[in-house]
Amino acid sequence: MSRYVIKRLLLTVVILWCAGFVVFTLTYLVPGDVAKILLGPEATEDVLVIKRAALGLDQPYLVQLGRFMYNTFIRFDFGDSWVFSSSVMAELLERIPRTLIIGLSGMIINVSIGTILGIIAATHEGKWQDSFVMVIAMVFVSAPDFFVALLLILLFSLKLGWLPAYGIDSWTGYILPIISSSLGAIAVNARQSRSSMLEVIRADFVTTARAKGQKESVITRKHMLPNAMMPIITGVGGGLAVMIAGSPVIESVFSIPGVGAYLLSGVNQHDYPVVWACVIFLALFTSFAILIMDLCYAFLDPRIKAQYSRGKKVKG
């Protein structure tokens, strides 16, 4: 098992390297003179030459790429922002916790509420509970994040005055962003959980358990849920990555200075070191989310665990 984890971690390094190469090359190919965009039309050619040299844009592609890869993956330094003079790494480290608070809290809410709603809907298939959950899920799947966020602001900040509409002055500032970012994911997870549960609800082993006189709650918890969890975990893992990657929208609406808002400002202002850093962070985060998801598979399914063990024996 540990061998598998090490292998996956090494693969993550390769993924990050590839993500770095792709994002650098794409930004290099974006048409336009970055120095001119940064300094505006009033800048003279002399000033533009100085700016290009200061940013290293006067060097050939391979030199720029080599410097970027060396600084990023050997020195762990993304350099300074092109628009502002602050260190991108320092800024990113300050922002990552805020994005993670929203993403991870959203995921916890998503797993706990979404899965329970899906189980309720599946175990009450065709009844009003099922219809109610599915209608609610359909509404939140269809409603865009930013729209839900604005509605929540109007209700809880403007009308009721219970929660701040923006900012991170206190922990209460995180409540609305977390709810806004998790509602869509809860809806998706509820639908996924329902359909996974329905697949196992009529399985032979469930019928056998019922015939043995097991309580329905025990059947659900011990027999149905573990067998239905695999697709749910896949959905939750992917959903977490989407939630973090989709943070620009929620962070913009609630003015949360997180990674998403940073990425958005980098893209809008052609501040490529910021874009590179944010994309590599998102790739890193997604890789870890998928790794944890794979480890959960092994934890839940003895067959997968046995596969890892066999691999170890063969190679050992």
Added chain:
Amino acid sequence: MKNKMFKKAAALALSASMLVGMTASAEVLENGRFDKINVALAIDPQDLEPDSVNNDPRFYFIYSLYETLFDMADDGSRELRPCMAAGYEEVDDTTWKITLKDNVYDWNGNQITSSDVKFSLEWLVESGNAIRFDYFDSVEVIDDLTFNMHWKEPLPAVSEAEFPLTRALVFSQASYEANGSFATNPVGTGAYKVKEFTSGSKLVLEANDDYWGLAYIDELEPRHRANVQEIEFQVITEASTAVVGLETGTVDLCSYVPIAMMEEFENSSLADQYTTEVTVSGDYYYIAPNCLNLDENLRKAIFYAIDNASVATAMGGTYVPMDTFGTSYFSDYDESLILNDTFITDYDMDKAKEYLAASDYDGRTLVLLTNNSEAARAAAQMIQAFLLQIGVQTEIQSVTTDNFETQIAQESGWDLGMNTIGGPDMVGAWHLLFDNEVNGDATTCWVRDEELQNLYETACADATHDAEHMRACLDYVIEHAYCYSLVGTSSALIYSNKITDLYKREGYYTVSSSTYEGQ
């Protein structure tokens, strides 16, 4: 027992309410300053380095932290006023001898000397952020308080020295080297110090009680006054969230409220608590015809066929149709420059068709070149539809801003170019549109016209820079349909009635120098 507890609770509640009442009424402090004001910013300042003074949103606070040798007059008259410098003397055509005031100190207590001026200007040049430094050559230190500013060639007008003298922020070399950078921990000389800075979230400034300028406060421009003890700039990127902030009282001033939302503050109970103003920006969209390809009649046909009010609507809620080549934002704007009864203000399909019939248009498809912003593309599609109504076919080409400039600098390959323009004043922006020296010996529109050049230069010259001469230049441009002014941007500035007189420095609201309730 219960009764006793109730009495205690009532007393506590009464004390608390009295305390709250006292706090609420004590908004003007003993030192005469208003206690706190909250301002919404649409854009994250990200760092506080002493550069890029013209970048949004830095111009709202940067002069409260750092200062310059001279100030460009707050009232928009574009006169030089002494700040750190006591004055200057012209030694020869290319040398100014400048003397510093002898008591300018930064927040760390370091005196600003000639060496600091040299360091600050050279730092700015090396960082690649020294725009409009064309005439600046070097700083030669004579002694601690005196230095020579060398120009590369004689200055044609003092305005050419605007950036080195009034936009280059001067700071102490010792403080900069001690901090390594001023990105998050700046040390300026200004009337406010940084109390708290969280990139992407907020910047809190606190009045500097040891400010060197207090000794000269009546001589310095009003921007150096600190009428508020604490200013909190909150980064709220989404306009609708900022509006909620205004409505709930956590924001006192917001300058980027969409016009459509202004009504909420004018026709409701909020009208008693807030003041609303429509602000016009200094940037506007123009259409430059390629005069080598389009004859005068065809240009007039095209311009009369465009309804810029409809184009503005298509571009979104913040755009308004232009009525001249400039807006009230510019210091040299005058109502007599509004081009009534011309193709700028009149949409007339009949006239358009008449001019088209008289033109040499042969049915070919014209290339409409535009920048690739969403608003520009929407405008281009509307223009395309209007021109189709008179039978003129167009093909839209959306390109990046610098590709636009590269393409429009060619004599062929385009027929109409649409982009934004701005500047310190109206004639400053006209350089790109009317100056025959932009493309060698021609304007951006490839016009080679001595009369236009004379009128433009007369309008720009210090002695004749007035509404009469500017109008003469504009009339000539309209007569020959050399250019079209399309749409500008506007938004609503909404502020709490705590501010009784909102001060504006060169058109920008400046909360530090404003007057407040009770002052």
